[in-house]
């Protein structure tokens with residue numbers, strides 16, 4: 302079947318099997334390998350992308366289901382060569398070690414920061430709750446929370462051009 306999925310602001314049309322998962326569509330059909338595939342049980346969250354601005358595990362979404370929705374992957378966080386504050390935050394606060402969970406963590410963080418009028422008011426507990434569907438085997442989460450807080454305190458309009 303033919304599907305057209307909007308990814309990072311561009312429509313992509315491909316022939317896929319009806320059973321094709323969004324994670325495989327992104328990685329194998331579009332070459333967007335920043336989205337990781339970490340389990341067969343919908344538990345790890347490595348595959349999280351944004352679907353109409355909300356975090357979604359792309360291993361639980363069919364490519365055909367994603368048609369008509371706006372998908373954002375980690376490749377879409379940087380705009381015109383400027384890192385998103387969450388990318389900068391993960392750099393500043395060392396929010397990753399192996400990096401396997403990082404793309405999903407950053408996209409969930411972006412959705413969280415976009416969902417509240419004042420991201421600086423987020424508590425550590427609220428940040429931890431937001432990323433609770435994603436597993437990190439390396440960091441112990443403390444640096445991830447600090448990275449998201451850094452992004453909350455450095456909104457995009459304050460980033461250098």
Ligand code: FES
Pocket residue numbers: 337338339340341342343344345346347348349358359360361
């Ligand atoms: Fe593990 Fe999607 S690949 S939850």
Ligand code: FES
Pocket residue numbers: 396397398399400401402403436437438439440
């Ligand atoms: Fe290795 Fe999170 S940085 S799994």
